[in-house]
Amino acid sequence: MLKIKNLRASIEDNEILKGITLEVNPGEVHAIMGPNGSGKSTFASVLAGREEFEVTQGEIWFDGKNLLELDPEERAREGIFLAFQYPVEIPGVSTTNFLKTSLNQIREYRGLAPLDAVSFISHIKDRMKLVEIDQSLMSRALNEGFSGGEKKRNEIFQMAVLEPRLAILDETDSGLDIDALKIVANGVNKLKTKDNAVILVTHYQRLLNYIIPDHVHVLYQGKIVKSGSKDLALDLEEKGYDWIKEEFNATTV
Amino acid sequence: MNIAAKKSDLQNHEMLVKLFENNILNQKGFIRNFSEESFDILKKSGLPGRKDEEYKYFPAFRYFPESPVIPEEYDKSVLPDIKSELFKNPDAIHLVFIDGILSKDYSNLNSRDDNLEIHLMDQLSEKELEYFFSEHLNTQNINHDPFIDLNSSFLKKGVVLKIKKKSNSLPIYCYHLTSSKDKESLVNFRTILILEDDSKASYNELFFSMNNTAGFENHFTEAYVGKGSKLDYYRIQNKKGDEILLNNVNIHQYENSLANTYTFSLAGRMLRNNLNIILEDENCESHLYGLYFVKGKDLIDNHTTVDHKKANCFSNENYKGILDENGKGVFNGKIYVRPNAQKTNAFQSNKNIVLTDTANINTKPQLEIWADDVKCSHGATTGQIDKEQLFYLRTRGLDEKTAKALLLHAFAFEIIDKIEIADIKDYLTKKINKQLGYQFSD
Numbered sequence: 001m002l003k004i005k006n007l008r009a010s011i012e013d014n015e016i017l018k019g020i021t022l023e024v025n026p027g028e029v030h031a032i033m034g035p036n037g038s039g040k041s042t043f044a045s046v047l048a049g050r051e052e053f054e055v056t057q058g059e060i061w062f063d064g065k066n067l068l069e070l071d072p073e074e075r076a077r078e079g080i081f082l083a084f085q086y087p088v089e090i091p092g093v094s095t096t097n098f099l100k101t102s103l104n105q106i107r108e109y110r111g112l113a114p115l116d117a118v119s120f121i122s123h124i125k126d127r128m129k130l131v132e133i134d135q136s137l138m139s140r141a142l143n144e145g146f147s148g149g150e151k152k153r154n155e156i157f158q159m160a161v162l163e164p165r166l167a168i169l170d171e172t173d174s175g176l177d178i179d180a181l182k183i184v185a186n187g188v189n190k191l192k193t194k195d196n197a198v199i200l201v202t203h204y205q206r207l208l209n210y211i212i213p214d215h216v217h218v219l220y221q222g223k224i225v226k227s228g229s230k231d232l233a234l235d236l237e238e239k240g241y242d243w244i245k246e247e248f249n250a251t252t253v
Numbered sequence: 254m255n256i257a258a259k260k261s262d263l264q265n266h267e268m269l270v271k272l273f274e275n276n277i278l279n280q281k282g283f284i285r286n287f288s289e290e291s292f293d294i295l296k297k298s299g300l301p302g303r304k305d306e307e308y309k310y311f312p313a314f315r316y317f318p319e320s321p322v323i324p325e326e327y328d329k330s331v332l333p334d335i336k337s338e339l340f341k342n343p344d345a346i347h348l349v350f351i352d353g354i355l356s357k358d359y360s361n362l363n364s365r366d367d368n369l370e371i372h373l374m375d376q377l378s379e380k381e382l383e384y385f386f387s388e389h390l391n392t393q394n395i396n397h398d399p400f401i402d403l404n405s406s407f408l409k410k411g412v413v414l415k416i417k418k419k420s421n422s423l424p425i426y427c428y429h430l431t432s433s434k435d436k437e438s439l440v441n442f443r444t445i446l447i448l449e450d451d452s453k454a455s456y457n458e459l460f461f462s463m464n465n466t467a468g469f470e471n472h473f474t475e476a477y478v479g480k481g482s483k484l485d486y487y488r489i490q491n492k493k494g495d496e497i498l499l500n501n502v503n504i505h506q507y508e509n510s511l512a513n514t515y516t517f518s519l520a521g522r523m524l525r526n527n528l529n530i531i532l533e534d535e536n537c538e539s540h541l542y543g544l545y546f547v548k549g550k551d552l553i554d555n556h557t558t559v560d561h562k563k564a565n566c567f568s569n570e571n572y573k574g575i576l577d578e579n580g581k582g583v584f585n586g587k588i589y590v591r592p593n594a595q596k597t598n599a600f601q602s603n604k605n606i607v608l609t610d611t612a613n614i615n616t617k618p619q620l621e622i623w624a625d626d627v628k629c630s631h632g633a634t635t636g637q638i639d640k641e642q643l644f645y646l647r648t649r650g651l652d653e654k655t656a657k658a659l660l661l662h663a664f665a666f667e668i669i670d671k672i673e674i675a676d677i678k679d680y681l682t683k684k685i686n687k688q689l690g691y692q693f694s695d
Contacts, residue, residue, distance in 0.1 A: 048648050049647075049648070050644060051644070071647065071652075071653075072644060072647035072648050073647045073648075073649075073650050073651055073652050073653070073656075075648075076647070076648050076649055076650035077650050081648070082648050084645065084648075087645070088639075088641050088642050088644075088645040090642050090645070090646075090660070090663065091663060091667075092662070092663025092664065092666055092667060093659055093660070093662075093663045097659075098646075098649070098659070101651060101655065101659065102646075102649040102650050102651055103650075105650045105651055105652065105655065106650040109650070141663075158649065162649070162650070
């Protein structure tokens with residue numbers, strides 16, 4: 001589904017990603033872990049098409065399409081969804097209006113007729129239950145005045161509404177208390193099918209107690225320096241990142 | 254002798270002086286005196302020149318007619334086109350002026366509203382006119398604008414509207430349309446709006462034009478909002494021609510009165526709004542909302558003043574602008590808090606979005622505070638569309654154009670949302686959404 005080959009990306013001549021290779025298949029959950037500043041969020045942003053980053057080398061293929069040739073909106077319409085680490089507040093734009101516009105532009109791209117008001121509302125209501133979100137959120141302006149936890153839940157709610165093929169969750173667990181974390185994880189698990197995939201970008205192992213990954217990768221200094229099963233995450237939780245850094249530095253020196 | 258002081262008299266406007274002299278021959282009594290006095294003041298001050306601070310970004314002098322002509326009749330062929338631009342509200346007063354001249358076709362001058370008096374100035378007797386002017390004349394404004402003197406010098410066309418004590422009038426729609434294609438055309442129009450004590454009115458001024466119109470239009474509206482009265486004053490300006498519109502508005506508020514003013518400038522080759530709110534008494538409240546769209550080569554200049562003369566008044570101003578293509582915008586917001594005006598609350602905000610490298614905005618808050626126990630704040634921002642917001646929307650599948658339209662819609666609708674009159678809100682929502690390329694609804 002997603003094939004990344006030797007991906008290098010920079011911002012203002014500062015290279016952040018230094019050759020990432022990764023393959024994600026339908027039905028899989030991948031966790032990208034790593035210490036602060038290792039390039040995790042950059043990686044998520046580059047997949048979503050953030051223009052501040054310049055891809056200097058490498059390839060990204062998504063369902064046979066060259067992702068690097070697509071604008072952010074085209075990637076979204078192809079089925080990529082990024083849950084932001086810091087969701088943006090947009091005063092004046094109601095969540096309902098925004099989601100309807102979003103959903104219908106995606107449907108149009110896929111050659112589907114726009115949803116009528118009734119189908120839209122019933123779809124929304126169904127998805128709300130999934131992430132245990134309150135109806136009052138719908139009439140509020142998008143993320144405006146939301147708490148950190150509400151914003152993160154709203155991201156997962158949007159994911160539930162848009163039903164992406166590949167969801168990238170960028171530190172969705174940060175800033176969530178344990179109850180909210182469970183709700184978010186529960187929502188992600190319910191959305192999981194054999195046809196879609198999830199990339200979890202996280203600093204801590206905590207979230208992985210609730211969303212069990214098939215593969216865990218450690219990103220350090222812009223490279224995947226170690227990959228393994230879910231047990232790797234437990235090792236990291238126990239030992240921290242220092243041993244990874246030491247291993248990496250030993251091999252590079 | 255100070256030669257510099259002479260720079261701005263009327264020596265470059267010989268034909269204007271001639272026009273005045275010819276015009277005054279037909280006047281007598283009060284109007285003649287009033288016009289002559291006004292013209293004397295104008296002769297001393299002159300029209301604002303290129304060095305005039307207040308007109309720094311609005312070079313009216315460059316476009317002022319060289320040999321001005323006052324239109325005596327309008328082009329009747331515009332009538333069919335006008336009809337679609339008028340509001341359909343049947344329970345309202347509609348007054349249609351074309352080049353300053355009343356068009357009887359679409360006006361309902363003889364309203365059934367007993368609470369409202371409507372007088373055309375050229376039909377008032379000299380005594381009646383003198384009464385309205387002497388009763389209400391209040392030109393002691395701190396920012397005295399020479400175009401007001403020009404307006405007074407040619408006093409003839411205009412309307413007096415009076416809402417009687419303790420009454421609600423029907424909504425009033427006053428349309429000002431341009432049909433003239435002559436760039437030498439000079440229209441001076443005067444409106445006096447009187448809300449007697451404890452009355453309520455919504456007064457809507459709509460400035461439209463057809464294509465290929467030209468000329469110089471100099472409007473002056475004076476409103477008196479009596480004790481305990483409420484005025485909602487909407488101005489919508491949508492000028493498609495080349496004409497220049499200069500719009501002076503003075504609103505005098507008396508004890509416990511409330512005035513809400515809304516200024517929507519959708520288009521205009523050269524538009525200048527001087528809005529002055531004068532809080533003459535205590536416990537007045539005033540809201541000033543503005544929204545302007547500047548594109549093409551348009552220039553839209555809003556100068557506002559809130560003059561807090563007495564204690565315990567509240568004023569709140571919120572103006573927003575979207576500047577596109579080669580458009581130029583100006584915002585100047587003055588707040589005066591006089592020594593007597595303790596416990597004043599005065600707030601001002603001006604926010605702008607500039608969409609291109611070639612569009613620009615000059616914004617200047619100007620607060621002068623002589624009292625010590627007051628709360629005042631102001632803020633001005635100028636920026637582009639927020640890149641982070643734009644990216645966020647695009648990652649949700651919205652194309653760039655739609656995402657921008659959605660963000661601009663949100664920006665503009667903070668002001669639109671304040672509109673209390675349904676048909677005006679609908680009208681502006683449609684016009685503005687069209688302008689923004691926004692086609693979605695809640």
